[in-house]
Amino acid sequence: MGFGSTAKKLQKVTEMADKLYERFERLREQVNDLTETVEDTHGRVAELEAELAEQRALVEALAEKEGVDVEAVVGEADAEAASAGVTDSGSDGADGND
Incomplete structure (x- = not known):
């Protein structure tokens, strides 16, 4: 085993x-690219x-001006969504990502 064998091994390692x-x-x-996409998406979500x-x-x-009880309407919508199996994904803005 001379230099030829060593050269072949080195060539394989180099390749x-x-x-x-x-x-x-x-x-x-x-x-x-993924980092750019995430940053762009974050900006769009914030907007x-x-x-x-x-x-x-x-x-x-507008609802208050028309005498609509916003809390009651939101409560009803949440109850309907819960009965339909839909979860509230942070519509109140308290998702901790601010």
Whole structure:
């Protein structure tokens, strides 16, 4: 076993390292893309939450002006949703993600 055998082994190790490096770079790109997507999504969700809060305030103000008991209506809707198996996923804004 001379230098030829060692050279072949080194060549195999080098090829494996190159493949691993390429795979690592693809993975890094995927993670970067995913991070961008998560950040974009977070921004859109924050905008939607703010818009929803504004709309809720307007609806509550209109309901109050018309003499509608907002709490009673929300309670009824929650009860109907619960009986239908639908869960409230934080419509009150208290989800802890602020």
